[in-house]
Amino acid sequence: MINLKQLAQMAGVDVSTVSRALNDSERVKPQTKALIKSLAEKHHYVPNDMARSLVGKKNDTIGVLVPELLNTFYAEVIEGIEEAGNERGYSLMFGKSRFAGEEEIKLIDMFMRRRVDGIILCSSSRRTIEHLRKLKKSIPIVIADTFEPYADMDVVTIDHEYGVGGVIDHLLAFGHREFGYIGDSKITPLRLETFRRGLAGHGIELAARHIFVGEERYEEGGYRRMTELLAQPDRPTAVFVGTDNLAIGAVRAARESGVKVPEEMSIVGFDDIIASAYAEVPLTTVLQPKQEMGRLACGLLLAKITGEAAGFRQVVLKPELVVRKTTGAVPGKG
DSSP: OOOHHHHHHHHTSOHHHHHHHHTTOTTSOHHHHHHHHHHHHHTTOOOOSSOGGGTTOOOOEEEEEESOSSSHHHHHHHHHHHHHHHHTTOEEEEEEOTTOHHHHHHHHHHHHHTTOSEEEEESOOHHHHHHHHHHTTTSOEEEESOSOOOTTSEEEEEOHHHHHHHHHHHHHHTTOOOEEEEEETTTOHHHHHHHHHHHHTTTOOOOGGGEEEESOOHHHHHHHHHHHHHTSSSOOSEEEESSHHHHHHHHHHHHHTTOOTTTTOEEEOSBOOGGGGGSSSOOBEEEOOHHHHHHHHHHHHHHHHTTSOOSOOEEEEOOEEEOOSSOOOOTTOO
16 A cells, blocks of 8 residues: 555655645646546555554554444454454454445445554455455455355355255254245345255255245344244245344244244254344254354454465355254154
């Protein structure tokens, strides 16, 4: 990443002219202004909001961007990042994008202006990834929790096919052949496709009438989608739910409707958040190693910051099925 002085040298002008040009001052000739802005964009120059005199100095700060904080999944990932960073003397600067691509890009640019030493992003949009590709030569970046491999980026994620496959194998072993799916439009679309593809591998079609995806998040979303599913004339005997928050709401809706879990319907979540083990009916779910994901992401980033590593690494962790009390045999076959 170049600084203001270097940009001025490239343009053949003094620092004050560069500053005026970047602020669209009329005191700078149009041709000179166009040249300076072109060089700034080409070399990824970003103004330093904190102290231009400290350009190039290490701040021992990592920027961490997550879509939300209410979801304890991200809180546990952050816990792992913080632990690994603190061990090496780094502090964290946070940004919350609310799943908005434009907001992600704004926050990334804010991190750049604050001169963080590196950035970790969780669950980033594809649009944001394209923006990052323009910056990765200027600052170390690691992507955590993604469905995409991104061979040209440092990535820490889980084997989603393996995790969803474990859910399917578990339910098939109980004799289930009629499946439903509940999810939301933010996090789980690719998890739905993985589930559909996995069932197809066993010769089972996931019926469209048994798929319920909505805008509502967390327990409320799961509660509403399960209420809609139960209104169908025919019900699946097993339902895979894209996140644990949704699954906890789905279990409550089923039980309030008089459907016994797991005696009449099996329900499986994904993530293994802390609340899953303490729900009214402890939830069968897929454990994502969230803190480990955070620690590894931080480790990859620090290796890049300190020059200990070159190239790009893709770390894929194995999730683990945790069997509790929301799954059982098909009704009448137990």
